[in-house]
Amino acid sequence: MQVNFNSNKVYFSPYLRAYKCWKNIKKTLDDNNVPYGLLPGTKDVWVRDFMPIEMADNSFVSYLYRPDYLKNDKGYITSDVDGCYDFTDSTVRKTPIAIDGGNVIRCGDKIIMTDKIFKENGCTSPKMLPKMLEEAFQAELILIPWDTGEKFGHADGMVRYVGHDHILLNDYKDVDEAFRQQLLSLLLPHFKTIDELCYGKSYRSYSWAHLNFLQVGNHIFVPLVDKHSDDLAIEQIQNVYGEDYDVKGIETTGIVRKGGALNCVSWNIHEDKTPIYESLYDRQAHEVYNWLLKQSEYIGSVADLYKKVILGDDMVVATDEYSEHCIVMLYERLFDLINKGHEIKIVDDSEKGRWGIFYNLDFHFKVK
Incomplete structure (x- = not known):
């Protein structure tokens, strides 16, 4: 394979x-x-749903993100994806169709979506909508019924792409045999091989989440949610994808209780460049780290360090969302360097950083 x-x-x-x-x-x-x-710039953790869909290297499809389940919580809707990622040198095709990224399963020259897409685009002709989708994605559209037991109407908890003419279906044998047969009748004409997960007596209410795994290259990270079906999920997914893939589990019960899993909270792409903002944060973190190495000890917050080392003491740290994000990202990378370098220790080992505005709390940095 x-x-x-x-x-x-x-x-x-x-x-x-x-x-x-x-x-x-x-x-x-x-x-x-x-x-x-x-x-940066995201308003919710479910990045799969609003970030553009990569159809080929540096080629994306963006869409209208207006989920009905957030109609009363519009503050959680991320609409400016250009503020989240540097799409310079990328091709981004825009479509006015309302889509959730979690409802798009790319399968080579095909895409699978649930028919909830019709509800989300009620003003668009049911005959025209499939043609518009195929034109937008430059792929054959395969529509499957919405599993209404899942209110979001996403396909990424129902089926996943394995490889050429090969897909993996979630465990409907233990849930709804009639619905399973309906799915198979729609999918079999398009795929030569359809494998299915099956947990039998080990099936539990969160077992659906195993299929909502994160795949990056040949790594597959399976959500672990319940000891009864966890091991079975890893074993079956490993068998389906084969020895070329490395399948591991990650405990994710917290996000699963919110209705999503690893694929939902991730946006995996092929990247042949490092965005400017990220390389900047890495450089700044190294600057702060090297500055700390020259001190015997220092007591202050990461925000103070940002002002002292990056901006200069005479500068005022802005309190807008962008500047706050810069400090947060610096905090994340700085503590990665400290944990990996073992040259600086934090004398105060309290649980700072877990609660509150952690980057504004004082830390006691000391060179070993």
């Missing part, structure tokens, strides 16, 4: 760090040398 290396980096929203599972995600990616970053 040919390994699908179409993505080599994954991005998340900074808000994901408020969940306990972020520590597990971060450690697993670090341990497996998977590059990752945080997207």
Whole structure:
């Protein structure tokens, strides 16, 4: 089997760090040398749903993001994706169709979506909408019924692409046999091989989330949610994808309780460049780290360090959202350097950084 290396980096929203599972995600990616970053300007953790869909290297499709389930919480809708990622030198085709990215499963020259797309675009002709979608994605559209047990109407909890003419279906054998047969009748004409997950007596209410895994290159990270089906999920997914893939689990119960899993909170792409804002944060973190190495000790916040080392003492640190984000990103990278370098220690080992405005809390840095 040919390994699908179409993505080599994954991005998340900074808000994901408020969940306990972020520590597990971060450690697993670090341990497996998977590059990752945080997207500025996001308003929610579900980045899959609003970030453009990559159809080929540096070629994306953006769309109208107006989910009905957020009609009363519009403050969580991220509409300016250009403020989240530097799309310079990329081709971005824009479509006026209302779409959730979690409802688009790219399968080579095909895409799979649930028919909730019709509800989201009620003013568009049902006959015209499929043609518009195929034109936007330059791919054959395969529509499957909306599993109404899941209010978001996303396909990424129902089916995933394995490889050429090969897909993996979630465990409907243990949930709804009639619905399973309906799905198979629609998918079999388009795919030669359809594998299915099956947990039998080990199926639990959150077992659906295993299929909502994160795939970056030949790494597959499966959400772990319940000991009954966790091991079965990893074993079956490993068998389906084969020895060329490395399948591991990550505990993600917190986000699963919110209705999503690893694919929902991630945006994995093929990236042959480092965005300007990210390389800037890395450089600034090294500047601050090297400055701290020249001190015997220093007591202050990361915001203070940003002012002293990066801006200069005579500058005023702005309090707008952009500047705050810069300090947060600096904090994240600085503490990564401290944890990896072992040259600086934090004398105060309290739980700073977990609650409140952590980058404005004083830390006691001391050179070992």
